[in-house]
Amino acid sequence: MSIGSGIFKIALMASLVTGCASMSPEAENDPLEPMNRGIFEFNDVMDTYLLHPIATGYRDVVPEFVRNSVGNFFSTLNQPAHFMNAILQGQLKDAASILGRTSVNLTFGFFGLFDVASEAGIPNPENDFGQTLAKWGWHEGGPFLMLPFLGPSNVRDTIGLGVDAAADPVYWRLRHGDERVLIYSGYALNSLQKRANILELTDNLKSSSTDYYAAMRTMYKQNRKKKINQVLPISDEQSNDYEFDFEIEDE
Amino acid sequence: MRSLVCALMLFTAIPSWASNPAIDFMNGLAQEVIETGIQGTQTNDEREAFIREKFTTILDLKSIGQFVLGTYWKKADEAQRQEFLSAFTELLTKTWSDRFSMYSGQEVVFSGTRNAQQKNQLYVDSSIPGNPPVEIIWRIRPKDKGYVIIDIVIEDVSMAMSYRSEYTTFLQQHQGNLQDLINELKKKAANFKYSDKK
Numbered sequence: 252m253s254i255g256s257g258i259f260k261i262a263l264m265a266s267l268v269t270g271c272a273s274m275s276p277e278a279e280n281d282p283l284e285p286m287n288r289g290i291f292e293f294n295d296v297m298d299t300y301l302l303h304p305i306a307t308g309y310r311d312v313v314p315e316f317v318r319n320s321v322g323n324f325f326s327t328l329n330q331p332a333h334f335m336n337a338i339l340q341g342q343l344k345d346a347a348s349i350l351g352r353t354s355v356n357l358t359f360g361f362f363g364l365f366d367v368a369s370e371a372g373i374p375n376p377e378n379d380f381g382q383t384l385a386k387w388g389w390h391e392g393g394p395f396l397m398l399p400f401l402g403p404s405n406v407r408d409t410i411g412l413g414v415d416a417a418a419d420p421v422y423w424r425l426r427h428g429d430e431r432v433l434i435y436s437g438y439a440l441n442s443l444q445k446r447a448n449i450l451e452l453t454d455n456l457k458s459s460s461t462d463y464y465a466a467m468r469t470m471y472k473q474n475r476k477k478k479i480n481q482v483l484p485i486s487d488e489q490s491n492d493y494e495f496d497f498e499i500e501d502e
Numbered sequence: 503m504r505s506l507v508c509a510l511m512l513f514t515a516i517p518s519w520a521s522n523p524a525i526d527f528m529n530g531l532a533q534e535v536i537e538t539g540i541q542g543t544q545t546n547d548e549r550e551a552f553i554r555e556k557f558t559t560i561l562d563l564k565s566i567g568q569f570v571l572g573t574y575w576k577k578a579d580e581a582q583r584q585e586f587l588s589a590f591t592e593l594l595t596k597t598w599s600d601r602f603s604m605y606s607g608q609e610v611v612f613s614g615t616r617n618a619q620q621k622n623q624l625y626v627d628s629s630i631p632g633n634p635p636v637e638i639i640w641r642i643r644p645k646d647k648g649y650v651i652i653d654i655v656i657e658d659v660s661m662a663m664s665y666r667s668e669y670t671t672f673l674q675q676h677q678g679n680l681q682d683l684i685n686e687l688k689k690k691a692a693n694f695k696y697s698d699k700k
Contacts, residue, residue, distance in 0.1 A: 477658035
């Protein structure tokens with residue numbers, strides 16, 4: 252794992268979000284912070300005593316190529332929701348990429364177990380319904396929210412999560428009777444897979460943070476702003492949140 | 503007025519004369535960190551020693567420290583500032599030494615430079631190839647005959663802004679007591695646990 256992709260994954264893990272035109276730590280838009288911190292502590296306890304140990308065992312026992320195939324399989328299952336969102340956002344290039352990569356991975360990638368599309372250089376845009384709502388005008392996502400088990404979000408993106416989950420064709424196919432256990436098993440395995448990918452990085456962030464909650468919140472919000480900006484028709488200058496004044500003395 | 507025009511000409515001329523030196527600087531630095539600091543060290547202590555020495559020369563620690571403390575920097579006296587910078591640098595060294603140890607050989611491709619909105623600062627764009635590629639932006643400024651890094655932005659996540667957000671939140675929760683933050687940084691550095699790499 253590279254350093255850069257590592258930090259990127261930390262930011263993404265934080266995606267297990269309210270931008271303002273210019274990020275300022277004094278304006279975190281977190282009016283529910285006490286409640287959010289409580290949920291964050293609950294999530295952290297669940298992670299420390301349950302998910303982290305299981306993910307460590309999973310990573311240690313299951314070979315990397317098998318884990319990659321598990322990740323590829325679930326990524327392929329998410330493509331219908333990504334495609335729907337790309338269309339709703341008017342991102343036709345993204346829609347074409349999603350269609351292309353799904354076709355390639357379902358055929359040459361043996362039902363999505365192998366990511367042949369990425370090898371061929373086909374992008375993986377991962378459009379979501381939170382972005383769609385932003386595109387439709389809900390630019391600021393509302394107050395920051397920490398969701399039980401799912402992690403950081405905001406009002407807009409929590410709605411987006413629900414719509415994306417409802418757009419999962421496997422859910423609609425298996426939602427009745429005993430087959431539901433397959434859905435829950437799939438969700439569990441997918442979460443385990445994602446957690447196993449970022450074990451060292453979250454350990455690093457936890458070890459080095461004076462306030463783990465605040466560190467996670469700001470990384471998630473900055474990274475999420477980038478995803479939102481990808482679908483908004485605003486200028487480069489406006490979209491660069493890292494363009495803050497560094498307030499360097501003696502210049 | 504004339505000096506202002508000259509200054510503006512100099513400022514707007516940065517892309518034409520500074521893009522290559524800045525990229526050369528970053529390329530040289532990346533190579534040195536990878537070859538000497540990561541591949542050339544065997545233990546955490548060796549890597550830490552390399553990173554500690556390197557950070558004092560390639561990072562503009564005073565500017566970064568000043569920025570991450572925000573208004574609390576202005577309220578602090580010189581002794582507190584120095585104590586904060588020392589504790590911050592030590593934790594930064596251990597944190598990034600651990601992160602560097604996760605490096606597994608991917609290439610960082612430097613693609614160009616841009617002027618920052620603030621005078622005398624540049625962004626060096628780079629990426630790690632992949633799907634999607636990971637974008638890394640280095641915010642640098644000239645110092646002496648080279649450059650110093652003031653921020654690293656990975657996928658639009660600014661490290662400086664992240665530290666500032668984290669530390670000011672901590673300070674808000676501790677009635678603005680900077681000594682509490684300094685003590686916490688020291689405690690974190692002393693108890694820092696290296697990741698269990700697989």
